[in-house]
Amino acid sequence: MMSSNRYELVIFDVDGTLMDSxxxxxxxxxxxxxxxxxxxxxxxxxxxxxxxxxxxxxxxxxxxxxxxxxxxxxxxxxxxxxxxxxANSLDHELFPGVRDTLYELKGRGVTLALATGKSMRGVERMIEEQNFHGLFAAIKTADCAPSKPHPGMLEQALAETAMPPEMALMVGDTDFDLLMANSAGVDACAFPSGAHPRERLAAANPKYWIDAIPQVLDIVSGKR
CATH class of the missing domain: 1.10.150 (DNA polymerase; domain 1)
Incomplete structure (x- = not known):
C-alpha cells in the first residue's frame, strides 16, 4: 500500500526543538x-x-x-x-504537543530519528525520562559524527534508515540544523523557539516554518 505521507523520515533536533532546555x-x-x-x-x-x-x-x-x-x-x-x-533539578521539559506529535507520526508509519549536539548519554537520559523507548529508528549525536552544521549526522541517519534525502525532513531551532539539512539535501523546517533569532534562521532558507511542533503533522501530510 502506497503511503500518503509527503515525508517518510522526520529527523528532530532535541534541545530547543523537542525540549525547552x-x-x-x-x-x-x-x-x-x-x-x-x-x-x-x-x-x-x-x-x-x-x-x-x-x-x-x-x-x-x-x-x-x-x-x-x-x-x-x-x-x-x-x-x-x-x-x-x-537530582531532578534541571529546568527543562518537552514543548507543548511534542509527545502526541511524535506518537501520531509513528502511527502514520513515519520513521523518526534524532540529530543532536547532545552526547549519546544525554539522549539516553532524555529517552528514559520521557519513556520514548523504541520511538526513534536512528539516533545521531556529537559522539558519532562531526558537529553541526556538518551533514554527517543526517547522512548517517539516511543510510541507517535506507531513506532517500528527498523523503526526509529535518526539524530544528538553530541555523546549525538548517544548514546541516541543506548540505545533506534534506528539506528543513525552522522552529524559532528562542536560541537563534528569526533573521538568522531565515538566512539559512528553510522550506518550512512552524510556531509549534504539532504543525509538523500538516507538513508531513502535505497540507502545508
Missing amino acids: LGAISHVVNLSLKELGLPTISHASVGAIVGLSLDAAAQRLLPSATQQTRDQLVALYRQHYKALAD
Missing part, C-alpha cells in the same frame, strides 16, 4: 564558567551556540583560551549537568 543549558554553562573564574555570559550568547557539540561550543565561547581551559569547561559542564539531572 535553553534556560537549563544557560544555567549550567554559567556555573561552569564561574568555577573556572571566567565571566558569565548572557542567555542570548548561550543560545548562539546551542546545537553544537560541547567541544565546538567551547571553541566558540572561549576562542582565545587555551585548549586546556576549553577542555576544563567541557568537563565541568558535563559534571554539573549530570549532577543537576540526577
